[in-house]
Amino acid sequence: MLSFLNYLISGISLGSIYAIIALGYTMVYGIAKMLNFAHGDFIMVGGYAIFTCMITLGMNPFVSILIAMGVCLLIGVGTEKIAYKPLREAGSPLAVLITAIGVSYLLENLALLIFGSNPKSFTSVVSWSGLTLAGGQLRIQGVTIVTIVVSLAVLLVLQWFVHGTREGQAMLAVSQDRGAATLMGINVNHTITLTFAIGSALAAVAGALLCSAYPTLTPYTGAMPGIKAFVAAVLGGIGSIPGAMIGGIVLGVIEILARTYISSQLSDAIVFGILVVVLLVKPTGILGKNIQEKV
């Protein structure tokens, strides 16, 4: 029973990381209506930025994370301006998708050139060793607790930002109807840039937590978590912020439990299988809105 609880907690922790990445995916998708395939690679960029600051330059972990958030934010906004914005009026979602794939290749190969293909071993950004409960039988690592707390905080702040501030309201308006939002005097380009900035900065946070929990860093570290987080965003209903959180945690828990109790080789197949089943029952995800098709 206690071991089950242990696995459940590590599942929630992994799910929280997916959730933070998925929040970035879901916001960008909801507002810019594009799949940013390079989002997973922002995690890797964040990881390397923290690695450079904390281990090579010996800075404080907290400062390192802030710097990494800045780096990811600049890269995210820069890619949006250079690669995605010119294609926004092209009328083909595929064109933006392929460009995003190009950006993803670019970031991976830049990291490969700068840092090499050897995995870097990452030191956890959390130095707290964690809690020991139930007379030493239940040990929860510090990074696990920090991950869960951080993701909850991110969710609450984002919910407040989107529903409680002018910029957030502008995001909601753009996601519902871009044309009408422009007519109401909302600067759509500015809003989309802001969304990219938030999503990319969150990717740096996710990178710090991911590399602390699974301490190897390669140029391809972000790819699979990125895809899983995308699956989580779709599972929860893409475009919905609480949906991304729920989707992420469901995915993380299922992945850890499947790996432990069913088969470690088949856990990915089970995770993707769950996505298929959920989308068949509810084609727009758990919290997705069902938009009626009009003729």
Place this chain on the structure above:
Amino acid sequence: MKKKTLSKSTWTYIVVILVWAVVMILQQAGALSSHLQGLLVPATYYAIVAVGLNICVGILGELSLGHAGFMCVGAFSSSLFSIAMQNTLPVGIRFPLAMLIGIAVAALFGFLIGIPVLRLNGDYLAIVTLAFGEIIKNILNALYLGVDSKGLHASFTSQMDLGLEADGTMLINGPMGISGTPRDANFTIAIVILLIALFVAQNLVNSRDGRAIMSIRDNRIAAESVGINITHYKMLGFVVSAAIAGAAGVLFSHSISTLQAGSQYFGYNVSILILVYVVLGGIGNISGSVLAAAVLYLLPELLRALSSYRMLIYSIVLIAVMLFNWAPAARNWRTKVAARLTKTFGRKERA
């Protein structure tokens, strides 16, 4: 006066055959390095999958990110058949049969996956095809299959769990995959398959069925209202697309010694790579896919001299080409330049 011209599809066949002839002559003359010779079959087989995926993306208008999965089932099923029949059938009968089996299995998977997938729309459809592709790869990667006097044994845990008799042989050895597939495929066979795939695709586009499929792409509701059976035609396009990907998988498994369901061969990255070929070749342009696949597959390989910079250059070229081709600003600039050129040289602008 009506001038008789060859159609675009006929030109594609002629160019493909010419390329084949040139390559064969160069090969006879010994002008091709062994490295380049090793790239011929893969380049052709990527061209075939690109043709298959273009039917799904360009003609049917649905984004699939799981075509590597169809290649994977085609490759594994045909490999199993070829190994089983290695000593009983000559190559001339064995390989065509293996090809048919690979195509049939891929088409069957296309049908089964199509039932749930084609109910979804847009990006949801894309992510579910990606999910199915990963599921197929993952299951085949974890599958241990052996045969002995008592019949087939399968397990998802280890070779030991199969409990094979002493006379048993392993067929699929988990992540080690299938080894010992006879290497029946070569460049000439690959070109023949490519020509057949092109023929199937071009005929589909120019047929009654193809027009029905394209009408669904252009406006589903309008198509439905004039009595086109949406489910039937969507499924037709998807299954043909999967079957062609399966044919490429058969070529792949019969040109390498060990077939593994690893990410580098059948992961979502491969599906995305092929999608890049399709989009750069022109969505819905079947001959464009072949050209783009051949050029883009060979480009990074030929840039090997630049070693670690080659993929960096490739990615920058990819982004630049996309911006140049699609961005409205770049398009306006191109029209302007073209207009100025016509003014200067007084040539008629082509439509």
